[in-house]
Amino acid sequence: MADQTEDIQADAASWSQVWHLPTLLAGVLMLVGGIWLSLPEPQENDFPGVLKSAEAALAASDFDRAKAELDKITEHIAEASMTEQAQHWMARADLIYLRQRHMGVDLDVNHKNALDYYVRAKELGAKPDADQLERLAMTYIGLHRFDDAVGIVERMEEEPRSRRYGLVRTIIERRREKSALPPDALMELLTRYDDELRFEAEAAARRGSEIWSAIEWAELRITGEEIVLAIDQLNRKIQRLATEGGHDDLARLFLLLAQAHQRKGDFGEARDYFEKTSRILEPTDGLNAEVLVGLGQLDLSGSDDVESARSTFNRVVTEFPGAPVTIEALMGMGDCEAKLGWHVDSIDHLGQAARGLVESGWPEDPRRAELMRIARSHHALNFDKREYDRALSYLVLLVPLYAELPADLTLRFAVTHEQIARDHLRKAESLKDGSRKGAGVAFQEAAIQFSKAAEYYLEHAEVVTIGDDQAHGHSLWQAAVCYDDAELWAKSIDAYAQFVSTRASDPRHPRAVYRLGRAFQADQQYGPAITEFQKVIDAEPQSQVAIESILPLVQCLVELGEHDKAKDRLAAVLSDHPTITPDSEQYRLALVEAGRLHFRLGEYADAIARFATAVTRFVPEDPDGSARDAAALLFHLADSYQRSVAGIDAKLEEVLPQSQQRVLQRERTQRLQEAGSLYNRVIDRLEKRPAELLTEVELTHLRNSYFYRGDCAFQLRQWDEAITLYDLAAKRWEGQPASLVALVQIVNAHAEQGNFEQARLANERARFHLKRIPDEAFDDESLPMNRDHWRDWLRWSSELDLSMSKAE
Secondary structure (H helix, E strand, O other): OHHHHHHHHHHOOOHHHHOOHHHHHHHHHHHHHHHHHHOOOOOOOOHHHHHHHHHHHHHOOOHHHHHHHHHHHHOOHHHOOHHHHHHHHHHHHHHHHHHHHHHOOOOHHHHHHHHHHHHHHHHOOOOOOHHHHHHHHHHHHHOOOHHHHHHHHHHOOOOOHHHHHHHHHHHHHHHHHHOOOOHHHHHHHHHHHHHHHOOOOOHHHHHHHHHHHHHHHHHHHHHOOOHHHHHHHHHHHHHHHHHHHOOOOOHHHHHHHHHHHHHHOOHHHHHHHHHHHHHHOOOOOOHHHHHHHHHHHHHHHHOOOHHHHHHHHHHHHHHOOOOOOHHHHHHHHHHHHHHHOOHHHHHHHHHHHHHHHHHHOOOOOHHHHHHHHHHHHHHHHHHHOOOHHHHHHHHHOOHHHOOOOOHHHHHHHHHHHHHHHHHHHHHHHHHOOOOHHHHHHHHHHHHHHHHHHHHHHHHHHHHOOOOOHHHHHHHHHHHHHHHHHOOOHHHHHHHHHHHHHHOOOOOOHHHHHHHHHHHHHHOOOHHHHHHHHHHHHHHOOOOHHHHHHHHHHHHHHHHOOOHHHHHHHHHHHHHHOOOOOOOOHHHHHHHHHHHHHHHHOOOHHHHHHHHHHHHHHHOOOOOOOOOOOHHHHHHHHHHHHHHHHHHHHHHHOOOOOHHHHHHHHHHHHHHHHHHHHHHHHHHHHHHOOOHHHOOHHHHHHHHHHHHHHHHHHHHOOOHHHHHHHHHHHHHHOOOOOOHHHHHHHHHHHHHHHOOHHHHHHHHHHHHHHHHOOOHHHHHOOOOOOOHHHHHHHHHHHHHHHHHHHHHO
């Protein structure tokens, strides 16, 4: 707003204030015109002069001045003649090439810009001189356009031979740096190199170049497994060169001759030439590293002195660190150390070799195959020795060498992880009765390894899906089994479901459906589990897998509260099943399952009938007590007899005729006596076996049998017998919370007899013991102490306290 105000004020000024402005303006115009007339005529761009100056600066390696000169005319270069334009772009290309070489850099962007300028110059009719042709060839080499570079060499017909074969050598060396040079291409280039070299007149230059060519030809022959041809050519070349100028500069050729004989299996000849090479070389020459590697490999393959071979390889690593053959030396050391049993060192050195190969960035490096051979061989050896963790360590070394693991290696990982898992599982089984914590850790590690095995099996199955149907089926099955063993039910279900849906014609298909049902059952998905079991039964009712499906189906029905259906299924097995005979394992399992179902429902009479039949048929009178599940069947039958007494006691509470009361009393006495006798049989069987071999269930049955037989005597009001049995139980399980049960019942038994002094002493003992037991210990449902025990103890304890108070 202020500016606008000022503009308005300036417009309102009077003529008296501005009359002199036109006169001043006219004077300024006359002054400017005079200056312009005095200026010299403008000159055109001096293209020839600038180009000459720029080329002189390039010749003097004054790159900043050359650039400054060229920058003067670049903007107006279109005004120059075609010849001058061609010179300009050629000078620009030379500037980029020479400046980059001077700075020691090798950037694609610079090569591309230089090539662009060279091409522009050519299009404008430029005729490059020998130096510029060489720069163009080197630019093509820098861009890995090797065929174009060879084309430039062919255009250099009039140039010195040294320049031509020098470029061919550069092409060979740079192409090899980029990637493995195909033998045919290398042979063609070497032939061209030798053709150019024939015309080299300068003896020293020709000798050095001949040695280089001989080295290249020998390596080409050895790599192509033309070993005999390589040996013949080397022998002739060495003999001629040695005749012409001695052998002091022929160490590399002698080394190649040694390596050729080594590849041919002529270990004696190879050793001679390795040692000959060593005598030619100065002690510090890096070529000694290759000599030592060769000697170490000969020691390793031709004698049992593995330690000597390792020492030779170690010299390479320690005396020539960073040598090109360090990787070979590390592989040799690792191989020796594995054979010596020094596996930690072996894995370390082989791991260093693997990292070196990865860092080299050459996937086709033949040393990779050698490292794979070494690692795989020691994996196999340790796997066969059942040293699965160590075998896995050798496999892991190979992982960095692959972008994706090949199918066979993936399978080896799967198999190895599975075997490690099964080792941990065996360890867990051996520890679970001695060290629960140790067993738990082992079970956890087994689950981890099973899970890893399953993942590798799945990966392998996916890789071989099309190419190998049998391997696909095997790996898919093993993946499901390993997830099963890892108790990863959701993944197990997915794997079995995939097997079932994709491999209907596989002989394992019915078994897969069954295991899918078991996985659903373990995951507490009882409805889907029943569906799968029913599929198996409906498909082939009399097959083994169908028979095995019946009991888990029954168990699922029970979990869903379908007790009548479960009973019907069991009855069909136990009565008139066409395949399951009374002496079969499935019949035994069905009998036991029926007994457990009746027991669970409180139908003790039916439970007794089932368990008694099972005991009669399947529990032999073996002296060592080792018959499978015998103690468990005896315990379940005893428990059923004892628990059934509660029903009799309830009836005796009713008003009944004396005759019926006497029958019930006799039945009650017989059941308690039978229960006590069966508990004795359980104790006899299990005490004959080492405690560390008993399962947790067997230990619980053993412990509770001691207390329950005392309960039977107590319920029979055989007080002295009960006290004796409880005392035995308390001593046998001293230090465990269960022992309190025996102490409490001793109190109750003395009190029932009126032996209050004995009861009082026993009560103090029980109370003292109770103080040492944490409350949460009684949350264990397997403890043989029920509500009646606590009620009776509280009742008698209160009466004993009251009677003592009155006495005081």
